[in-house]
Amino acid sequence: MRDSVRRQRPPSARDRFPTGGPELLHLLARLVRRPRRGDRRLPLLWLVRPATGEPGVLLRRFVGRGAGRRVPHAVLDLTDRPETDDVPTVLRELHRQLSLEAFGAARLRFRHYPLADWLMQQSLATDTADSGRATLVRRLRDWRGRRASEEPQVGGDSGLGTAVQVLFWLLRRAVPSVVFRIAVSGRVPLVGSQYRWFMRQQYLAPRQSVTFLGFAERLTAGWRDGEHPAQVDKLLLHAFLEDLRQAYRRRFWRPGDWRRTAYPVLLLDGVTVGDVGHTLVRLLTDVRNETGRNDPLLVVAVATAAPPELPAPRPLREADEAYDEWAEALPETRRLRRAAAWLLVLRLAAGDLVAGPGAGPAALVAPDPPWWSRRFLPAAVALALLLGVGAWATGRWNLDCHPDPRGRVAVTLVDGECVGYSDSAGQVFNSEPGQDRLRAVQRRIFAQNRAAEEVWRRSDHRRPYLTLVYLGTLTGNRTRADEESYVSEREELEGMATAQYALLKESAAADGAALLRVVVANGGRQMRHAGRAVAMLEDLARDDPTVLGVVGLVESRTSTAAALRELNRVGLPVLAPTLSADRLDQNSSLYLQISAPNADQARMIEAYSRQVLRVGEAHVYHTTGQDSSLAEDLYVSTLVDGLRERFGSRLTRLDEWRTGRRLTQECGFRGVLVFAGRWSEFDGFLRALKECGTDPPRHLVADDSVNRYMANPGLRASAPGNLPVTYVSKAAPATCAALRAAQARRDDARGSFLAWISADDLLDPPRCRDGAGPPVGERVSLAYDASMMMVRALESLAARLRHADTGRRWEPRSVNPVGVHAEVLRQNAAGGYPGVAGVIRYGPDSGEPVAKRIALLTVARVPDVDAAPVEVFHCGSVDGGPDPACRPR
Template sequence: MTFLGFAERLTAGWRDGEQPAQVDKLLLHAFLEDLRQAYRRRVWRPGDWRRTAYPVLLLDGVEVDGVGHTLVRLLTDVRNETGRNDPLLVVALATAPPPELPGTRPLREADDAYDEWAEALPETRRLRRSAAWLVALRPDDEDATPPPGVVPPALVAPDPPWWARRFLPAAVAVVLLAGMLVWADSRWTLDCHPTPTGQVRVQVLAGECVGYSDTAAQVFNSEPGQERLRAVQRRIFAQNRAAEQVWRRSDQRRPCLTLVYLGTLTGNRTRIDEESYVSEREELEGLATAQYALLKESAAADGAALLHVVVANGGRQMRHAGPAVAMLERLAHDDPTVLGVVGLVESRTSTAAALRELNRVGLPVLAPTLSADRMDGNSSLYLQISAPNSAQAAMIETYARQVLRVTEAHAYFTTGEGSSLTEDLYVGTLVDGLRQRFGSRLTRLDEWSTGRRLTAECGYRGVLVFAGRWSEFDGFLRALKECGNDPPRHLVADDSVNRYMANPGLRASAPGNLPVTYVSKAALATCAALRAAQAARDDARGSFLTWVGADDLLDPPRCRDGAGAPVGERVSLAYDAAMMMVRALESLAARLRHADTGRRWEPRSVNPVGVHAEVLRQNVAAGYPGVAGVVRYAPDSGEPVAKRLALLRVARVPDVAAEPVEVFHCGAADSGPDPGCRPV
């Protein structure tokens, strides 16, 4: 018989054929089972422990063969037959008690009767006596009627324990909420918090918002003066949405990839009117330009890839690159379109550690501006777009000897606040390169710090080399200002100074009578060079000039009407890094499409290591034709071979409107043999 069939037999009108006593016992047993469950105590539910007494059933006027008598008898039978405990205490009031009831006591002795019953309960239960579960009282004429609402003390439930009081859940909830708020405040702020939209994972570390985002719900750096940095992030995020829409409209035929930009987007000390993240902003503009160019491809170009960009912050000087990479590892695991990382900005030991972690994760790194020597030793998946510092030092020495006709040099280096020469791999390897190239002709090599005077360099006729970080270059120029009309004859600065030269606010207050020559890694991508290339029908550089001058991309548009804003040193380098990965993916996709008749692009058909290998395979023939110069690699190195470097000269640093003039260059502009170094 099924349960429903059994229940039907017990319904009114259907149970007439059953034995009434058995039906009554079943119903009473069910009632007692409900009480057992209701009064069960569970540790994880403090409310259950508020019940400190069993319920009491008061039967008044119990007499032989009456309803009360029948109920008492049934209770005794059920409890004795099942042997199970239940929380019901029965108090029977009987003037002439039935034989099943124990001896009665006067009502006024209810307290003593209860105590005797509780003491004898274990023994009477063991013997299964009929009255084991009963307390019988006898009302006498001498009993005084208690006032309304007064209950015998023995039947008054004790107070619940303090940890079961009603205030406890509220107190626990308040404490937990406060703890969660404190914990959340230590991890997130109003401008640094996770969001349910897009791919966003961030955490506050040492006051900096570290993590990644691909949506405008989380834009890095809310400091005053960094509006252009925020604007290019929003442009990238808007193009992310546009790329996704184009991919869906193409019936998911076009290959797509995600590149992560990992940079230093917070932590610099800056004035309200000072843009302190020029390099990062320019590299992001390069990625935005690559996105834009791919979005402009024909809708019928199924082989043209689409680019999705995730912006990630490793904190000041990449100090929090470790936690950022840990977050990116999870992203790469969840999203098969993540094929590489672009950026890293500064060559430091923390950056090297991040490279090792990214290599462990299996993500290739394309670094637009890193140039410390032997950075590729930290990752077998590392590709550098810029020439190493050894090439930079060699160019400076060659320029001094061949063009300036001087042999002696003085060099000063800086590493920035909170860093040392050991930690700063960029400065450390550049200083080593200058030592090797100049040898004994480097007659002075000192560390310069803010406040140190440089009057000893006044009138110096050799080459004075600034081999430090851009953040100290302004102070270095001010120290040379003391020379008045007798400045050093030849001041040459490293490529880090590009960040200073791209900052109009800093240049405006620089000494006006001191010309500066500085290293450029992208002289082929200045506005003048791009216009000349476009006139010579150079498709790659001509198209790049068209993109950066578009109305709906960069703000402001670059190289417009012969006098627009300059394109920026790092825009083309980041563009080249992104497009190298894009062309490699398109090549793999074309081969897969030829082998597979399927129409949709399957992201898991390629992997990051495979795309890195394809970049190197394509590079074997003639190198990648980058906007900032051809990029070629030796088979066993991630450093480019004969990559174009140049020296630019400004006659007056405060003259922001005047374009720098190229005076010397080394390396190849396009495919072909290395032309060496030559003046312009």
């Protein structure tokens, strides 16, 4: 076997340098070079020097020279040391030298050895057992604080290490006593690992002490006298080597670990058999054998004689062969715990110390680290990751659109719009100027969400509890800084906030009264991203059994119809306060419309023109909004179809109007001029009619979309011209005057609604105050009715589920959204739901209301914001009687 090793060994130092030279230095250079992969087992190199020559002087010069990246080393000349030196004294000197930042790289950090050495220097001999323990705890805490300020407790130079260091420093300063006790206990991961190590190593039987403090007490002066001296020395040496092992660990996530390319060297010069140097070599062998662990320390001992453990040295010229044979035999010798297992003894001849010119390395220099471990790389990788995460996050979120851990928030950026849902102030939709009232009502809802959860908790979960999602268009419109562009959405949210408020005002003992949480969701401009929002809501409904339905959807478009189909697939009912496109219910079997369909609106406009205006001819202009088509806009397309069917041959002009198109052909028109388009184009439509001057069209009638325009004081105040306008209202029974009249005749439903909306602590500003203040806004009542229909259905189901057991806790999973929808229809079949904006009744297999009250309101001058509109015509029933047909007020 050894012949084979000799034949296959790598070229020797003499082969590589045929001119001769100091083979000792080349052997040393070979051993200290750390392999790129794995680690080399390092011998305890014992050099028997010749009678003449000073190999120690040569080696000291060799390891002490060089610039830049030098090999970490410590030199100890034992010829100048006092004979009283012992192993602890020598280790203290070695620790001092190796800890210096003098080798062109990050200094070696020691954590275990300094603690063991410090404990050995403490004296508790004059204290009693209790007072000695208290003294040790106090000193240890003080020493730990000083160490923390001098040296980081987490090695390495990674960003994670720095963050952990800062965190530990803050914890130690904030709660030093508690943190110290936790660290010393060794029971918490990442804290107090050095104390945990002492209790797991094998010297001095640490388990006999139960705790680290008991073990530490045994190491102090006086108490240590009862311990075996060799065991104490081995513990110190083992701690010293453990620090070197940890410093030389290689972890793939810390490139700095791979910059240590050379093993540290310990040069012991002037060693004699039996002195402290020889003792240290023997203890190193014992520790390596007994622990079974390798360490990265290369020890070079220069002595005048061979050690008694291995008295037959090999000549230096056979150094390479001797090392290979030693490495081959090491597994067996260390397993047998041979005293010479780690020793490699070489005899130097006088000629081995003569160096020819250029024969050997001028200094012991550490190899260059791999390129990917250079210091710039972690910074470059961190920067790249930061930029990548920043780009990814910028694509999904921004400062006004971001998930928040304090509530149920799921949002993402789509085409610059924040799409998703939120139930807390951590995400408030729409940061555009002029939308303060929209943001304010969202914050009111989120505050009432917290209040509802608190009331539910205090009721011991006895009250029924449901979540409704408001899904609307909360972003996308271009607005002036002083223009409120989301009046409809704000009013619908106010209606849901009013429903929340009414339920919170119920008595705390009313276990049958439900509590309502509202989740606000944004489907983007013209509901174009409603599909993305519904996908998020599907996950919410899966995780939260209290989610029972969706209110809103705002605009009747093909994207809205697609969202309805998706919500139907998910199993969530939809109650739409203002959607009115015909046949929308064909997209979902769980869809319920609160407002009258467009067919009823077209019937009313035709009846008004015939019965009141007494004109036979009609001109209809339709618009669909920016970046939309008639096919995509279901509201406009079905309304135009209804008007075409109702007017028939009397419809003499049906055309599309776009911004910038003139309308001079309508000047002086004596028939009914119908604006069947989106509110966003109504201002431009009025400007085009302004060209008619003193000969405007006689009768201008607008659809219910214009209600958004009329509800916006800023837009109305700057409206062009002085034309009178008649427009469709879906909630005429819920005007301030109508609500006061209902309250006077003791209509509890409308009277309570009036009390809520005029309260000081709900809407801003309060509505219908003493005949003054802003109007209620028709969508407030419609959204309130939609929310309360679901609430009353849930309360009915809860009452039937509980039977006589009124103290039973509410279990949200006892009902499901489809069941609540069925209960809404069951209650409705008994005569309709008595809504604030009029009774709501559904026909068989239909989600459109039957004979729902709608009206035509007139303003004499659009810019006259203070003048209340006057109802001039209406259709449908207010309180549930038979359909009275369309007629003037």
